[in-house]
Amino acid sequence: MTGARLTPVFSMIGLLALWVVAALLTDDTQILPTPWQLGPPFQQEVASGELLTHLGATIIRVIWAFTLAMTLGTALGLIMGRSAAVNAWLDPWLVVFLNLPALVLIVLCYLWIGLTEAAAITAVTLNKIPNVAVVIREGARALDPDLDAMSKVYRMSWLARMRHVVFPQLAPFIAAAARSGVAVIWKIVLVVEFLGRSSGVGFQIHLYFQLFDVAMVLVYAFSFICVMLLFEWLFLQPFERRARRWRTA
Amino acid sequence: MITVDIRSKHFAGTPVLGPLTFRVAPGETLAIVGPSGIGKSTLLRIVAGVDAAFDGNVERPAATAFVFQEPTLLPWRSVLQNLLLLHPQLNPEAARTMLARVGLEGKDSLFPGQLSLGQQRRLSLARAFCGAPELLIMDEPFVSLDTETAETMLKLTEGLIAEHHPATLFVTHDMREADRLADRVLTLRSHPAGAIVAGISSVADQAG
Numbered sequence: 001m002t003g004a005r006l007t008p009v010f011s012m013i014g015l016l017a018l019w020v021v022a023a024l025l026t027d028d029t030q031i032l033p034t035p036w037q038l039g040p041p042f043q044q045e046v047a048s049g050e051l052l053t054h055l056g057a058t059i060i061r062v063i064w065a066f067t068l069a070m071t072l073g074t075a076l077g078l079i080m081g082r083s084a085a086v087n088a089w090l091d092p093w094l095v096v097f098l099n100l101p102a103l104v105l106i107v108l109c110y111l112w113i114g115l116t117e118a119a120a121i122t123a124v125t126l127n128k129i130p131n132v133a134v135v136i137r138e139g140a141r142a143l144d145p146d147l148d149a150m151s152k153v154y155r156m157s158w159l160a161r162m163r164h165v166v167f168p169q170l171a172p173f174i175a176a177a178a179r180s181g182v183a184v185i186w187k188i189v190l191v192v193e194f195l196g197r198s199s200g201v202g203f204q205i206h207l208y209f210q211l212f213d214v215a216m217v218l219v220y221a222f223s224f225i226c227v228m229l230l231f232e233w234l235f236l237q238p239f240e241r242r243a244r245r246w247r248t249a
Numbered sequence: 250m251i252t253v254d255i256r257s258k259h260f261a262g263t264p265v266l267g268p269l270t271f272r273v274a275p276g277e278t279l280a281i282v283g284p285s286g287i288g289k290s291t292l293l294r295i296v297a298g299v300d301a302a303f304d305g306n307v308e309r310p311a312a313t314a315f316v317f318q319e320p321t322l323l324p325w326r327s328v329l330q331n332l333l334l335l336h337p338q339l340n341p342e343a344a345r346t347m348l349a350r351v352g353l354e355g356k357d358s359l360f361p362g363q364l365s366l367g368q369q370r371r372l373s374l375a376r377a378f379c380g381a382p383e384l385l386i387m388d389e390p391f392v393s394l395d396t397e398t399a400e401t402m403l404k405l406t407e408g409l410i411a412e413h414h415p416a417t418l419f420v421t422h423d424m425r426e427a428d429r430l431a432d433r434v435l436t437l438r439s440h441p442a443g444a445i446v447a448g449i450s451s452v453a454d455q456a457g
Contacts (some may be wrong), residue, residue, distance in 0.1 A: 146321045149299040152381070153315040154335045164334050168325040246325040246360045 019226045023126070033215045038222070041215045050204070055223055056200040058244060059115075061189045065124035066182055072125070073132025073181075074174065080133065094104020097130040102188050110196050122191045127188050139173030171243035186228060250274060251384055251416050253296055255305035257443060258288070262282045266303070267292055267443035267449055271435060275383070278410065278417040280427035283437030287444045289420040290318075290388055292437075296418060298387050314382035314415070320369035322361040329357035336379045344379065351375045351405060358443050367398040371405065385410070387419035391426060403429065404435060 006208035016035065023034040080087040080094075106123040113119035143166065151161045167174075193202025201220045207215035251273040251386050258266035265288045273279050281289050294300040296307055297315050332344040348354060351371040353364075361369055370390065377385060390406065391399045407430060410417055421427050427434050431452050438447035 004330060062273065110365070146317060147292065147323070149297075149317070150317065150321045152299050153297050153313060153386075154376075155311070157337075160337075164323060164326060164330075182435060243325075246362065249360045249363060 002179075004188025008103055011207055014167060029215065030212065031214060033218070038219055041213075042219045042223075043133065045216070045219060051220070051223060053247075054200050054204050055227065057192065057197075058186070058189055058201040058224065059227065060191070061121060061124070061200065062182070062186050064121045065128065065185050068121070068125040068179075069128035069132055069179060069185065070174075071183060073129045073177065074136050074170075074215075076129065077133040078140045078170075081137040081143075082150045084211070087137070087247055094130050094133060097126070098134070102127045102191065106188070106195060115216075116198045120189075121199055123192055124188045128181055128185055132181055135173050135177040136170065143169055168243070175236065175240050175243065179232075182228065182231065182236075186224065251296070251310070252306075252308040254307070255292075255295060255303055257305070258291060258295065258300075258303040258426075259443075260291075264441070264443035265410065266295075267440050267445045268445055269305075269444070271446065271449065273416045273418055276414040277414050277433070278431045279418070280431035280434045281418065281420045281437065282422070282424065282427055283433060283444065284439070285422070285446075287437050289437060292444075293386050293388050293418065296384075312380060312382050313384045313386065314377035314431070315379055316373055316377050316385070316387040318388045318390075318392060320361070320366070320373040322369060322372060322376075324361050327358050327360060328353060328364070331361065331372060332376055332379050335376055339379055347374075347375045347379050350409075352401075367402070368392060370394065370398075370402055374402070374406060374409065378413055382415045385414055385415040385417045385419075387417070389420055389422065391395035392422070406430065414430060431438070 013195050015038075019032075020034055023032045025071060026032045029037055042051075076090070080090055109119045109123035109126070147165050147169075148159070151165050156165070189200070190202035190205065193200035194206045197203050201224050204220050205217050208214075253271050253273075255266055255267070255269040257264060257268070269292070271279070272423060277281065281292065283289055291300065293315075294306075295303050296309060297313055298307070298309065299315075320329055326334060328348065329344055332347065333341065336344075339396065345354075345357065348357065351374055353368060353372060353375065356364065356368070361372065362371065374390070377387075387406075391402050403426065410430070417430070419430065421430055433451050435449045436447040437444045
């Protein structure tokens, strides 16, 4: 039992050890610094306020794109899952957008809308909506027809039906879409920043890529990974636990 | 008065219900019997307004309640919420009184999954009567319960119908249930154009 719980810890220590060995073998800070060599550049970025500024800019873009993609994708998936006619019309669109490379959408948004914040967020949102819609559509198809009939007989209002009948059934699908969604979104946000923004983690990575500063690239990448882990523990997992409470009671 | 006038009901071209007309007076209980698979449940869904894809006309009051074959509760909401969410005008005190009436006293905050099947059925019965229905529809409400639990449910249903006097329409396989609860029994039989009424017979009032 204790062994099983400690497995992730040992696994992480293994990864860290692999990194240390690789860094020592390379023996070149320019190419691969050891973990402890990241300390000074990290402190320098925190002290100058650069790290927080750019982290903040990226987080705001992630929040915008995540909220928009989840809302629109859930609505779209729900409608497509419930109506075969709408699905027949929109399914080919979904396939096109699912297979459109993220980079193409980003470049087109920048070309058509301009190098603006709106274009950046639009590009990320459009990239993510199809994935969310596909997952939620499966959930909408699996909705219980008996509960549907029940809510109809008892004349539940639309809002009550959504809140108490439909969304509790969709909760596992929403959690799955949110989890894969936030991971994909922050990666695309970085590309968007890399290509056409003057702030954010992606912009800083672009800068230090040109300066060939591997340590700084790693500092920014790890900082954001930590933010995402916090999001997972403070937001996603508590939401899932709450949505699952009735199953384990 | 509940008036049911169905000309036809098809499932993918196959006729299920043929020309079918009957009425249920306020306070009257009508049992529907017939061989399995003949379309009794389909008939109930049409009368309840769940299935609108049929040719014909049904007049029913807005206050309609349905006791499904399965309890069909909201498993992610508490026992009390299962009554209050479905009947927003109901106050929690009245809901608790109804829970006590069906023997679920003190179980307000449990989830339906924590109740036995018999208890879930009784909750579904409580939900139906909470809305003071003018029309009550029940689809084999006593099926797949052991004899003792079924008897408890039957007594409870009898009592609640006597208190609230809804027009009641229910499907059963068991003629004894039909005799006990119903004023009249409608028998369905199959026909090339879909199930039709084979006959409606009155049940002698056993109390009198």
